[in-house]
Amino acid sequence: MERSSLLSDLPLRELECFVVLSECLHFGQAAQVLGVSQGRVSQMIKRLEVRVGASLFRRTSRRVELSEIGMGLAADIGPSFEQLRSGFGAARAAALSPERPLRIGFQCAVYESVARAVTALPDGATQLIELPWSDPFGEVKRETVDIALVLAPNREPGLRQLLEFSSQPQLVGLSASHPLASESRMTLTQLGTLQLVGPDDAAPAYWRAVNAPLIGEDGHQLNYSLCARTLPEALSLVATQQAAVLLCMASAKYLPRPDVVYLPVVGLPDTSLIAVTQQTNRHPLVEEFALQLSLAV
DSSP: OOOHHHHHHHHHHHHHHHHHEEEEEEEOHHHHHSSSHHHHHHHHHHHHHHTTTTTEEEEEESSSEOOOOHHHHHHHHHHHHHHHHHHHHHHHHTTTOOSSSSEEEEESSOOOOHHHHHHHSSSTTTEEEETTTTOOOHHHHHTTEEEEEEEEEOEEETEEEEEEEEEEEEEEEEESTTTTTTOOOOOOOHHTTSEEEEEEETSOHHHHHHHSSSSTTSSSBBBEEESSSSSHHHHHHHHHHOOEEEEHHHHHSSSSOTTTEEEEEEEEEEEEEEEEEETOOOOTTTTHHHHHHHHHH
């Protein structure tokens, strides 16, 4: 009981603040490391000095240095805090290293925010798998991926949406030799004169209505005379058959071609990406990846 009481009385946050300040000897730098204000660092150090009963630092207008008692305390607890950090890091890495990696399906490209979320997890903890443009939900429904990062929306029974991110304006890609390629933008009226490439019939109808709309917001009919399984396949059709394809700005950025130009389309709503998983999926990294992705976007 006495040992438990002693441990509960240890001012761990104040001791951590002391260790950080003893390493950098700069209140501003310590505040940045701890993620608090400089005033908060001063408060914690003062409280710790009251608990100890002696000054731990000597402060002047130009420098901060440890007092004799402060040097002794730093020598005693500094290594212990480093062991605490290492032990916690090892435990977290072990918890985030399941028997098989988290399989993350993506459409078109691994965008910067997704890459940051992946690198925030332990090495080897994830596996990236490209999903077809024409079948956004098939792989996650078949459980060959744990998470699908696909174009919104999702109305699939049994799939849980983790978050929505990366809202992007829609562009049209068309052959650089097309008569409209020199335009600065594309109207829905002009879009209605083109033969468009759309995803094949594996995509749900409600999903196609958003990402390959048949009718523009102004009522103009859009003509999908060609279909493709992937966006690179669609762009090949665009380049060789004087066709066009709708895609988001981020996809256009990741899929540059010298024979294809991208123009903004007036009158089409923005698209966005969603992260979805099976409601029954219990892979231990699903929630952690969703958290890291929400922090990265």
